[in-house]
Amino acid sequence: MDESEATVEPGFAYQLxxxxxxxxEAxxxxCQWLGKPCMIKERLSKGYRHPTLNSRLNKLRLKQEIRGMYKARELGIETxxxxxxxxxxxxxxxxxxxxPTAKAWISTQSETLGEEEYDEKMRIFGRVLGLNIGRLHRGGLIHGxxxxxNxxxxxxxxxxATFIDFGLSSQGKVTAEEKGVDLYVLGRAIVSTHKRSQALLRGLMEGYQEADGKQFEAVEKKLNEIKLRGRKRDMIG
Ligand SMILES: Nc1ncnc2c1ncn2[C@@H]1O[C@H](COP(=O)(O)OP(=O)(O)O)[C@@H](O)[C@H]1O
Ligand SMILES: [Mg+2]
Structure with a gap:
């Protein structure tokens, strides 16, 4: 029997x-549970960390994940x-x-489409992402x-687009700086994972602007500052 099998409440029929x-981390x-396809996400303990600290961090991440998913749902974002x-x-x-994950989907598109068609599709997809992220941010939720x-x-x-993995999310009074960092992290992830990324990034900002013009202005300004700091750091090494 898989170890995790014993951890779910007995009495519910489910199959791993x-x-x-x-x-x-996880x-x-x-699995199949109450007749529905589902998944179990278990947080792992790190050997080098003290068990008490492990458990505290895992519980915190789980709580943030659930709270983040609840909030996203409230804001009309798929999760x-x-x-x-x-x-x-x-x-x-x-x-x-x-x-597929967006990562897998983008790779397939880049393998099957010509450059122009690919760019067009990425721009549209970027807009979808930007619009959703803009709504999350406007509602006071940072994905993290x-x-x-994800x-x-x-x-x-x-x-x-369904958003997952809210374990590092934060909410409440969130600043333009935090929103900028959220976008910056995504931008960096996109550039480092996907070969042609300009159209996707452009669409992302367009969608973000569409969600809330005022928020866009404030966050774009921060984002440029963050990028500049990043470049300076890269140059110094
Ligand atoms: N609800 C889900 N439905 C389908 N696949 C999922 C779901 N949640 C996670 N996954 C898959 O598992 C991977 C890891 O899950 P994630 O929650 O991102 O864990 P981690 O915190 O370790 O990154 C995701 O990238 C995705 O491929
Ligand atoms: Mg993840």
Missing amino acids: QEMIYQGA KVTK PAVYFIDTDRELVVMEWIDG DLTTS IILKAGNAEK
Whole structure:
């Protein structure tokens, strides 16, 4: 029996399926629970950290993840439904989103489309992302770990961007600086993962502007400052 099998409440019939992902922080296992496809995300303990600190950090991340998903949902942003939370075992069972990650989807597009067609598609997709992120930010939610691996396209539909992995999210009174950093992190992730990224980045900012013009102005200014700081840092090494 898989170790995680014993950790979910007994009495609910569910079947573990394949392990999807094992990173440094968490293990994701696909499962079938109450007849629905879902996944279990378990936070892992790091050997070099004291167990008490591990547990405290894991519980904090789980709490931030659930709070972030709740808030995103409230703001009308697609995110998986939460089915079950076990705070003692630091795990969550959530809806399985069927579709590629944005990262996988973008790679497929770049392999199958000509450059012009690809750029056009990326610009449209960038707008979808920007609009959604602009709405998150306007609602006072910072994702905290925006990458193309933390966005899933439901059924491969570029209009259906579902945001996951809110473990580093923060909310409340969020500043333009924090919003700028959120966008900066995504921009860096895009440039480092995907070869042609200009159209996607342009679309991203267009969509962000569409969500809220005033917010866009303030955040764009911060973003330019952050980029400048980043470049200076890179030059100094
Ligand atoms: N609800 C979900 N439905 C389908 N796949 C998911 C879901 N949540 C996560 N995944 C897959 O598992 C990977 C890791 O999950 P994630 O929550 O991002 O964990 P981590 O915090 O370790 O990055 C994602 O990049 C995605 O491929
Ligand atoms: Mg992730």
